[in-house]
Amino acid sequence: MEKKKMSNFKFFFNVKNKYIFILFPVAVLAIFFFFVTLNNVHTETYDIERFNSAKETIHSPITIENEQETERKTRETVQAVEDRYNISKEITEERTAYVDEIFDAIAKSDEENLKKDDSGDDNTAALITSQEKVQRLKQILSPEITEQLNDSVLAKLIEVPSSEREKGRTLFNSALSDTLENGVRAENIQSAISTMKQNIKYSTMDSNLKKSLTKLTEFAVVENSFFDYEKTNTAQKEAASSVEPVMIRAGEVIVREGQIITNEIYEKLNLAGLLNKERNVFPIIGLALLILLISSVIAYEMFRLNRLGQLDKGKLMSIIFISFIVVLLMKIISIYANNTNQLFYVVPVATGVLLVKLLIRERTAILFAGIYAILGSVIFNSQIPGSLNVEAGVYFFFSQLAGIIFLINLKDRFAILKAGLGMTIVNVIAVLLFLFLSFEKYAIADIFILSGFGIASAFLSAVLTIGLLPFFETSLGILSDIKLLQLSSPNQRLLKKLLTEAPGTYHHSIMVANLSETACEAIGANGLLARVGAYYHDIGKTVRPHYFIENQLSIKNPHDVIPPRQSAEIIISHPYDGAVMLKEHRLPKEIIDIAKQHHGTSLLKYFYYKEKETNKQVTEESYRYPGPKPQTKEAAIICICDSVEAAVRSLKEPTEEKIEEIVASIVNSRLMDGQLDESPLTLKELKIIHRTVCDTLKGIFHSRIQYPMKEAK
Incomplete structure (x- = not known):
């Protein structure tokens, strides 16, 4: 019984030691990854008061919509939309028909007078001409005309010679059509009448005809354009939908050093979360969850290697040191990188996976290639919380994968240089891929510079691998295939x-x-x-x-x-x-x-x-x-x-x-x-x-x- 208890105790102790042996180094790596990438997701907050001078230039850490400014811009755009009116064709045709009816009736009256003159009774015709003509006109004209038009206007039109009257008719109809077709609204009816009167006034017609037509204008020009609520509402909606959201872009300068903090600037700072310390906790939680996932994957692989008998103290330490080296290289270069120089192309990121493949195994190297690519996409995000540099992540992954694939036929250390040649080709292809996919214009110089970065990355990866490999083999007692080939x-x-x-x-x-x-x-x-x-x-x-x-x-x-x-x-x-x-x-x-x-x-x-x-x-x-x-x-x-x-x-x-x-x-x-x-x-x-x-x-x-x-x- 005592022996069984001792056996159980030893088993528990061994299992416990195994977990400590693996989980402690993984925890160290997780903490290191967390603090290295912390400033890439955690934004600094400022204690700023309105109407004071800014002590430093502040950039927006995120891309966010300024809803208040968008609403103001939308409101102004909607208000700028003109009311929509419907021009009544019926009214236009009606007023034009009334004018034609007047002139046609006067022309017919003239024809009848000519017939009476031909009968020889000149005295009687001369005495009743004006009154008879007006009365006869009123008998044949529409009630709307006779009720609204003064007799004196008709009398003056009758007195004008027929040739002059026809010229006046042509000019009047043309001006009336233009006025009515443009639409006459209640608020501009007087200006429309005044415009027609001005056109008549400065014409070359007889003065009596001008006076008659001027009076006729007041009868002919009426309201024919009416407000259309549906069209106006539709136009306002279209205008509102066309308004682009007002965005505060990540990296955009919100306030420059020495600039006065206005209400508008203060609201932008608040909107970007630069005044709210509580809001700043969430990116940290997100980063912690990412590191938790990464460390879980590493722990799983370490337990798997341990189960296969391929993990010892030296290999575990090598994984820690290699990860430290790769992540620190990315972090140091990221300090000098920006959107213009794209220095991430020069990072010798493949050094890590080449060492892992040589010292441990290929599967583990592929796994860490993915992990380093993810961390690289965070580190090179220009310290913009919530964003990942996908271009950097994809480039890192393919560069590392190329190193793993091309590192074959290990007969000596020159195999690493051959792998570097393969990485060079893949790196240049990846650089060209991103350049050609970009919508921005690029120069020939950009192709050569960025391709040079990719070549330098492959060369440095191979050289660093050759230089670091003896350290891991000697200091940590790890036996690599290259060392075996030498022996x-x-x-x-x-x-x-x-x-x-x-x-x-x-x-x-x-x-x-x-x-x-x-x-x-x-x-x-x-x-x-x-x-x-x-x-x-x-x-x-x-x-x-x-x-x-x-x-x-x-x-x-x-x-x-x-x-x-x-x-x-x-x-x-x-x-x-x-x-x-x-x-x-x-x-x-x-x-x-x-x-x-x-x-x-x-x-x-x-x-x-x-x-x-x-x-x-x-x-x-x-x-x-x-x-x-x-x-x-x-x-x-x-x-x-x-x-x-x-x-x-x-x-x-x-x-x-x-x-x-x-x-x-x-x-x-x-x-x-x-x-x-x-x-x-x-x-x-x-x-x-x-x-x-x-x-x-x-x-x-x-x-x-x-x-x-x-x-x-």
Whole structure:
């Protein structure tokens, strides 16, 4: 019961430590991100009074509509709309018809008078002409004319000669049509009559005709234009809808230093939230929520890496330092950036993801590419709360993604420069993309300058990656693929030593490296680490190379003349002698661990049974390696392949059946002896390793054609 309690306590303690191990660094990153981006969303408030001078130039932090000013502008626009009137065609035609009726009636009266004159009764015609003519006219004219028009007007028109009267009729009708068609309203009827009278007055007609027409004007000109409420209302609505909202734009100068704070300026400051401290809290809450989402994504990825056994203290610290470097670079450059120089194009943002890919893995690098792009869009928002620089964010994302994609075939550090070339092309394309999408005019000089920024960003990213990589590899003890490739070079001092002093062991190590790399890649482990670890796993044999059978060429086996116990001590010491040598040459911990663990706590059977022939009291513990057992997949696979290669090499005729049998025997032996208990290998993976190793060995030891020997004559 006590043991169970202790076990539960240890489990709880380990889980708790795991959460602290991951969440504390993530919290540090979250706090750092928050304070770096705080001034990009948090606006300063001012204690300002009306009619005082501004102590500094104040810009609007946001884009917002000035509703009060918009309403005033709308009101003025509506008031400026003229009333709409309907001109009555019926009235216009009616007044024109009345005038024509008068002139036609007078013309007809003249014709009748001419007929009476022709009858010869001149005296009677002369005495009653004017009165008769007026009375006869009134009898044939419409009642509306006779009731509104004075007899004297008709009498004067009758007295005018017919030729002059026709000229007057033409002029009067023309002026009347123009006046009525323009519309005569109640308020301007007198001005319309006066205008017609002026036209008649300054004409070349007879004075009597002028007087008659002037009087006729008062009869003919009447109100024919009436107010139309619906049309007027529609026009006002159209005018109101055409009014553009009055906006206070983000970055707009509201008041300059030394300028008097008028009521209008004060209201703008208040509207932009520069006088309200309570309103300033909301952007901070929004930023906190953004950082919470980002840190949650980082924490999820860290727990995932930890679950896969790919996260350690060094890698966690590297993520923190890389994030610090990238975000600080963006922040420093943002201080000098604005909408005109667009300095965000020159930020070497891809440095971070290149390092993450080299030191950790590609998936994590892609995730951080998105995170750095989001943070960049906030940092380069010109300190305008509520806005994101989407152009910067998109540029950063594609630049980083290009670095991740083009960083392939890692043979040396020049692969990073090749990735920089790929980033250069993508950066220039992104710059041109934004220039061509822009509605603003751009000059050829802009294309060259901004493209130059993109090229500089790619170049700086590659150079900084090359410069910073050794720091992370050495200071934080992280083993990158580039470091492994360097260690795999035959020109390395220890490998040269192994080749010259223990050539048999060297060739054995090469074979083990080939087998181990193939097996690791088959199950998704680090094949490159297994290869390099296999190169160095037997480096301890160089201390006493001739005590190992693969180096005993044409010499007597020294183990034949020394006691089994001494032989065992020499053999057992080689992993730990190798670990010491590797430490002295400052090789990575992963390589040293493989050297120490590749025999685990296995039994040195040959010398154990040899000793047992003379000493029945001997124990297995004295002939077992002290360990530790393999802790990683790579170390466990090297442990298997080391024994497999030695066993198969000892076969005189390595057939496929014998290879299958030996590999199965060694895997089962290591499994039953408990040598794989502390490694993360599963039974399914062991089956894959067995099959892969067998296939590789069959390819190496394939059957050859037996060439006939030439008979001696």
